[in-house]
Amino acid sequence: MLKRMLPLLLVAAMALTPGAYAQEPAQPVSLLFWHSMSDEAGVLVDKFVTQFNATIGKDRQISVEAVFQGQYSDATTKLNSILTAEDYAQLPDVMNLDATGKVAYFNSGRAWTLDDALAADPGYDISQILPITLSNWEFSGVRLGMPFAASTTIMFYNKTMLDEAGAMAPETFQDIISLSEKLPEKSAGGLDVLAYSVVPNTPTLANWLGQLGSYVVNNKNGSEAMATGLECLENGALETFLTEWKAMYDAGALTNAAGTTDQFVAGQLAVLTTSSSNVTSLLEKIGGAFELGAGFYPRVNAQASDGATVSGSCVVMFDKQDEARKAAAWELVKYLASPEVQAEFAAATGYVPVNTAAQEMAEYKALVAGTPQYAVAGEQLAITPADMKSVTVGPAKDFYYAIQDNIAMMLDEGLSVAETVEMMADDLQGLLYQYEQANK
Amino acid sequence: MSGMKRRQLWGGIAVQAAALALGLVIIFPIVYGILGAFKSPAEFSAYPPTFWPESFAYTRNFRDAFARVPFLRFGFNSLVVAFIGTVMRLLFAVLAAFAFAFYDFRCKNALFLAVLATMMLPGDTLLVTNFLTVSRLRLLDSYLGMAITSFVGATQMFMLRQSFLTFPRELKDAGQVDGCGDLRFLATVLLPMSKPVLVTLFVQSFVTLWNAYLWPLLVTNSNHMRTIQVGITMITSFEDTNYHLVLAGVALSLLPSFLLFILLRRNIQRNMTGGALVG
Numbered sequence: 001m002l003k004r005m006l007p008l009l010l011v012a013a014m015a016l017t018p019g020a021y022a023q024e025p026a027q028p029v030s031l032l033f034w035h036s037m038s039d040e041a042g043v044l045v046d047k048f049v050t051q052f053n054a055t056i057g058k059d060r061q062i063s064v065e066a067v068f069q070g071q072y073s074d075a076t077t078k079l080n081s082i083l084t085a086e087d088y089a090q091l092p093d094v095m096n097l098d099a100t101g102k103v104a105y106f107n108s109g110r111a112w113t114l115d116d117a118l119a120a121d122p123g124y125d126i127s128q129i130l131p132i133t134l135s136n137w138e139f140s141g142v143r144l145g146m147p148f149a150a151s152t153t154i155m156f157y158n159k160t161m162l163d164e165a166g167a168m169a170p171e172t173f174q175d176i177i178s179l180s181e182k183l184p185e186k187s188a189g190g191l192d193v194l195a196y197s198v199v200p201n202t203p204t205l206a207n208w209l210g211q212l213g214s215y216v217v218n219n220k221n222g223s224e225a226m227a228t229g230l231e232c233l234e235n236g237a238l239e240t241f242l243t244e245w246k247a248m249y250d251a252g253a254l255t256n257a258a259g260t261t262d263q264f265v266a267g268q269l270a271v272l273t274t275s276s277s278n279v280t281s282l283l284e285k286i287g288g289a290f291e292l293g294a295g296f297y298p299r300v301n302a303q304a305s306d307g308a309t310v311s312g313s314c315v316v317m318f319d320k321q322d323e324a325r326k327a328a329a330w331e332l333v334k335y336l337a338s339p340e341v342q343a344e345f346a347a348a349t350g351y352v353p354v355n356t357a358a359q360e361m362a363e364y365k366a367l368v369a370g371t372p373q374y375a376v377a378g379e380q381l382a383i384t385p386a387d388m389k390s391v392t393v394g395p396a397k398d399f400y401y402a403i404q405d406n407i408a409m410m411l412d413e414g415l416s417v418a419e420t421v422e423m424m425a426d427d428l429q430g431l432l433y434q435y436e437q438a439n440k
Numbered sequence: 441m442s443g444m445k446r447r448q449l450w451g452g453i454a455v456q457a458a459a460l461a462l463g464l465v466i467i468f469p470i471v472y473g474i475l476g477a478f479k480s481p482a483e484f485s486a487y488p489p490t491f492w493p494e495s496f497a498y499t500r501n502f503r504d505a506f507a508r509v510p511f512l513r514f515g516f517n518s519l520v521v522a523f524i525g526t527v528m529r530l531l532f533a534v535l536a537a538f539a540f541a542f543y544d545f546r547c548k549n550a551l552f553l554a555v556l557a558t559m560m561l562p563g564d565t566l567l568v569t570n571f572l573t574v575s576r577l578r579l580l581d582s583y584l585g586m587a588i589t590s591f592v593g594a595t596q597m598f599m600l601r602q603s604f605l606t607f608p609r610e611l612k613d614a615g616q617v618d619g620c621g622d623l624r625f626l627a628t629v630l631l632p633m634s635k636p637v638l639v640t641l642f643v644q645s646f647v648t649l650w651n652a653y654l655w656p657l658l659v660t661n662s663n664h665m666r667t668i669q670v671g672i673t674m675i676t677s678f679e680d681t682n683y684h685l686v687l688a689g690v691a692l693s694l695l696p697s698f699l700l701f702i703l704l705r706r707n708i709q710r711n712m713t714g715g716a717l718v719g
Contacts (some may be wrong), residue, residue, distance in 0.1 A: 032661075038673060038674050038675060038676050038677060039508070039674075039675055039676065039677035039682060039685070040677070041677070042508070042674055043508060065662075067661060067662060067663055068663070068666075068670070068673075068674055069657070070653075070654075070657045070670060070673055071673060071676075074654065074657055074673075077567070077654065077658070078657065078658050080568070081567060081568045081571040081572075081658055082571075084568045084572075085568060085571055085572040085575055087571075087572070087575045090575065090580065090661070284481065284482075287482070
């Protein structure tokens with residue numbers, strides 16, 4: 001009988017073990033920091049927090065516990081559960097968020113935003129933070145959090161192949177056309193050589209329309225409020241982009257397929273646009289087979305500005321209704337954005353330092369001296385228009401594929417630009433309208 | 441050999457061959473994943489891809505995975521949660537199935553339908569309400585908090601009820617005349633005879649709970665309470681591909697499921713539609 005009772009006894013014993021309801025000490029502050037940094041970045045975050053506890057934390061009696069909360073979207077699910085349950089005691093003091101958690105944080109009713117913290121600490125020099133990364137975490141005109149990990153899309157090219165063909169690194173779509181005319185037909189391995197191979201989707205369209213000074217959808221690409229319509233029709237930005245895109249295809253410089261890293265590494269693709277944080281893995285995979293060039297994201301035309309949208313994550317603070325905790329949380333956030341931390345983080349992970357002063361640190365200088373490709377993302381972010389925003393729309397997946405399908409159809413079936421604009425307008429506006437109606 | 445026998449023989453061979461082929465298709469990703477745990481990053485990005493690793497002595501992935509994540513502690517947590525959850529789930533399922541199979545009471549069918557109806561609810565819709573309940577019970581960050589939502593499972597109740605219904609009721613009635621009460625009948629007759637289905641449900645439920653990710657993540661707040669699946673997420677990388685490390689973690693996490701299967705496979709019911717009914 002005892003054997004059968006064992007599970008019950010176990011359960012009873014388990015119920016008696018204390019949960020997470022530890023009492024807060026009155027004077028020394030202990031903070032909870034949730035993050036979604038895994039792999040090497042996760043190891044680094046633990047190291048930063050240990051360093052903080054041993055230095056600033058020791059002086060100010062702050063001790064921080066860093067807890068991994070799964071991927072960003074998992075952490076956002078957890079945040080949403082806590083907010084729906086109104087179980088605010090479970091909220092952390094500082095949390096690492098990506099775009100999926102932005103709106104939840106803004107509407108939480110417990111947000112202690114970066115703007116709030118700056119008002120309480122006017123001495124902090126926010127101008128040291130890259131403006132484009134700051135504006136990435138803005139919602140409804142409020143700066144929600146401090147940028148922590150930032151990356152952007154840049155262009156990589158097979159420098160050896162370009163040098164042999166006597167071509168310069170392309171800057172615009174027109175340059176890619178000129179490049180393709182100089183490239184050999186077959187690679188050394190007997191594969192067909194492609195100049196550039198991309199099918200535009202939501203983020204890439206945001207980049208190229210952003211270069212033309214336009215948003216894809218209204219409400220600043222959905223960053224201020226729910227997007228309800230396209231904003232690239234009347235200003236002609238979509239038409240301009242499609243015209244240049246079709247010209248590239250018609251000239252044989254563009255392949256209507258998603259060019260892969262493997263194709264690039266195999267010497268089959270001259271130009272690859274991908275996240276700036278891929279420098280290390282690209283170099284590893286190429287393994288000296290050719291020289292890796294890095295440059296700014298290609299521009300639609302000579303009039304377009306440089307740049308691409310930022311991705312990555314920020315750290316936000318929660319109002320635990322305790323001034324000492326808030327002040328302590330702000331100390332941690334300032335530390336995470338400090339030049340020292342950002343330089344070390346960049347050197348180990350390939351993210352762009354969000355603090356411009358980090359570029360002066362020995363660690364970052366050593367990184368860039370050894371691997372100059374790393375410098376490109378930072379330089380590009382510095383000149384990217386600060387109002388370039390990534391797209392947030394309700395029907396994200398359908399929107400993404402509708403863009404791809406429409407543009408693929410234009411190229412495959414030879415539709416005119418005007419026809420494509422009309423078709424895309426119908427499709428995309430329709431998706432936004434349906435979502436709006438369904439979520440009233 | 442007569443023509444009919446020969447046809448039977450060939451038919452048997454065809455069925456076996458089809459089953460073998462299907463089995464290979466199902467097992468392939470698992471085998472490929474485990475082999476991948478022994479590959480170096482360079483082997484992983486090799487084109488065309490390779491099936492066999494260059495050497496099984498390449499254990500760096502495992503060492504790196506262990507260095508980054510406390511797999512033993514996380515594995516222990518998963519073991520406790522999966523074990524408690526499974527045992528309790530089977531206990532409740534046995535009792536409920538017994539009532540549904542052998543008792544007559546008002547609204548029996550309606551109640552049984554209500555149990556079945558819970559199978560239609562996607563788990564995600566219950567996430568927030570379950571979180572609220574567990575949080576109010578002050579069970580966050582505890583083993584019980586992680587396991588409690590799995591204590592009652594409609595699938596197990598249903599399977600056991602169906603199995604119990606195959607027992608002749610007369611057997612129970614006859615026992616009752618001889619003074620064998622309900623509990624004694626359950627413990628000494630019914631359960632021993634239902635061993636195959638119980639073992640199958642145990643393995644299936646254990647593996648499901650062992651593989652749980654989102655719920656244990658939601659209700660735990662400290663690093664030392666994490667489960668093994670969260671550990672695997674800790675070694676994935678957003679910005680880069682490090683499948684070699686992830687597969688090392690996955691290979692480690694598969695061990696208990698394999699062990700359980702090997703130990704109990706003799707008892708697993710052969711004609712069970714296990715694959716079609718999980719949850």
